[in-house]
Amino acid sequence: MKKQQFSYTLEDLAERLGARLVGDPAVRVSGLSTLVDAAPGDIAFLANRAYLKYLGESEATAVLLHESHLEECKCNALVLDNPYLAYAELSRLFDPLAGTPQTSVHASAVVDETAQLGANVEIGPQVVIGPGARVGDNSRILAGCVIGADSSVGEGALLHPNVTLYHGVMIGARAVLHSGCVIGADGFGFAHDGKGWHKIAQLGGVLIGDDAEVGSCTSIDRGALGDTIIGNDVKIDSQVQIAHNVQIGDHSALAGCVGIAGSTKVGRYCLMGGGVGLAGHLEICDGVQVTGMSLVTNSISKPGVYSSGTGAMDNGLWRRNAVRFKQLDQLARRLNQVEKRLKDK
Structure with a gap:
């Protein structure tokens, strides 16, 4: 170009x-x-x-x-x-991709006859748009993107090359989706009968709000029954995994490699550092910041900054600390006994 x-x-x-x-x-x-x-x-x-x-x-x-x-x-x-x-x-x-779309549908694009394209849209090479899908005015769908049946893309949205939207996905106005992200794949739902796994059909969808941005190679799974919901102005970095039925409130931001397990709700104005992991079925209130590489296994009801784990240190010191960590329970029990004897005197 x-x-x-x-x-x-x-x-x-x-x-x-x-x-x-x-x-x-x-x-x-x-x-x-x-x-x-x-x-x-x-x-x-x-x-x-x-x-x-x-x-x-x-x-x-x-x-x-x-x-x-x-x-x-x-x-x-x-x-x-x-x-x-x-x-x-x-x-x-100064962005070379800024400005109005080049109003065109590339000859190699496959657009179902029941799909609806808004005014002034750009549909790039090898794009596939399924039955009943809708693309809003002034949107850009770049090369190799797939928009599944009954999915919709809001006005002024930008889908970079090779974005995949499964069926029943709704993308808000002015949203930006980067290359390789997959929106609406099946959530990780299986039932075990003692011998093997049985798949649970994922019947919900994904709703992504206005002005949201999703990084490259990020996966946002569809809901099992209800929808997975990403709020307005949410910013999601690359290689993030968001499981089925997760809800993320408006104006929150997730750095690279965050993983959120199913049915967890994250509030508004939350920040998740790189590599943060959230267990399933938790509730994180508004205004929570979790620092990088932390593991959250319990709900958080008070705004603030939360951390877990330890920073890097000299390997020899780390090895000695790791040994002492295994002794903490024993040391705590001994300390309790000493305190009890002192109290009895």
């Missing part, structure tokens, strides 16, 4: 971002970069004090920064209270 050319005046960017411009409003920038990698013509950003040391030496034409760092800036500046949030908005202006 041909590289898209960008060019914005600082006056235009300041107006878009609600920033105070210090410098020449007519100067143009054509790229977005870090302070270290910026070249003349680029705009950079300073959102972390750890990178303040690079500000004076940066070759950027302009920098997004906070008022407190303005004196150390030697180039044009766009001053804001939250430079990182401004960087997020600015990044979309």
